[in-house]
Structure formats: structure tokens, C-alpha cells
Amino acid sequence: MPNFRHRLSAAQRRIYDRSNAVSSIQLRVSPRLARAVSLLPVALGGDYPTEGQRRSKVSKVTQVICDEICKAKRIGPPRVLVKGARPIHEADEYHGLYVSEGHSHEITLWMYTAKRRQVVAPRTLLRTLLHEVAHHLDFTVLDLEESFHTDGFFKRESSLVHQLERAAAKAGRAAVAGPGRLPQRLALRSSGADNPS
Numbered sequence: 001m002p003n004f005r006h007r008l009s010a011a012q013r014r015i016y017d018r019s020n021a022v023s024s025i026q027l028r029v030s031p032r033l034a035r036a037v038s039l040l041p042v043a044l045g046g047d048y049p050t051e052g053q054r055r056s057k058v059s060k061v062t063q064v065i066c067d068e069i070c071k072a073k074r075i076g077p078p079r080v081l082v083k084g085a086r087p088i089h090e091a092d093e094y095h096g097l098y099v100s101e102g103h104s105h106e107i108t109l110w111m112y113t114a115k116r117r118q119v120v121a122p123r124t125l126l127r128t129l130l131h132e133v134a135h136h137l138d139f140t141v142l143d144l145e146e147s148f149h150t151d152g153f154f155k156r157e158s159s160l161v162h163q164l165e166r167a168a169a170k171a172g173r174a175a176v177a178g179p180g181r182l183p184q185r186l187a188l189r190s191s192g193a194d195n196p197s
């Protein structure tokens, strides 16, 4: 990622530097959140009679992940929309998009690769979701007026990924140990552009 700070106005540089100074997001990972993360590969890779059912399942799981993170940070969650093949814009393949207008916040994720139309890897989809959630946290938790792709931003994204993956691995082991707590039995309730740069 080329450093673009020099192209910013003085006001934007102050925002950039504040963003760059924060390298992690501490999260209390609820059991529901850990189970939803451990369910994401199941939701993405399952056998479904129709692709619409895959999309609906992935929508529910990603919305739960987003809702639980926002609940832990005491902020309103964006709505998560899951769409089909990634769009290509000026040679870049979009993975996700975060749009915030007034009180409406929306994350869009694409479930299939642009060219070969393959289902994206669960870890990639999780990282994309957390990238977009990190944009939301920039505005709502860090109170930044703009959300830049600073080194600090990518470190915050990674800190979310690592905390969730650790918790999901633990939840997965607990599920194997106790048949009554299989992650597949989680009752999922839905409440409600980025390229990989």
C-alpha cells in the first residue's frame, strides 16, 4: 500500500495520523459471535438445492458476526448485504463495500469470484467483512471523520481477525467435546467498495 498521506489536506492528515496511531480493537467475543464465526465455513461451503439458499445462510451468519461486534462496542450495526459475483471496477475486483449515509450504514459482500464464479474462501470473506466493520468502527468508535487505509487501520482489521479466529477455534473444540453444543445447532437470527488493497 503506497503511502498517500502527502496528497492529503492538513485536516485530513490529522485524521490520518489519528487513524495510524491505533493498532488494535479490543473485543469481548461473545459465545454467539464465536459460534457464528465457526459456522461461516459451513454456511459458505454447504450443499444447497439453490444458490439463493447459500446466499441467505451466508447473509444470516455475516449479519450475526457484524451485530455481535457492534453490540460489544455498544454501537448500532450496519446492515450486511451479500451479493453474487464480485464486480470489477477499473481492473480491481471488489471484495466488499461500506456505505454510510446519515443513520443508514450498509456493508456489501460478494460471495463469488469475478471470473471463475467460485465461492470465496471463508477466511477471505471473514477478513473482508471485518475490513468493512473496521471502517464502521472508525466512524463510530474512533470518531474519525474519514476512514483511511492507514497501516493502523490494517492492524486493527488484523486484530479483529485474530481475536475472532482464536475464539472460533475454541468454540469449535468445545462443540466437538460436547455433543449438545454443536455449532450447527446455533439458532441464527438476522436483526436487521472495497478491493483487497
Ligand SMILES: [Zn+2]
Pocket: 131, 135, 149, 193, 194
Ligand atoms: Zn476499505
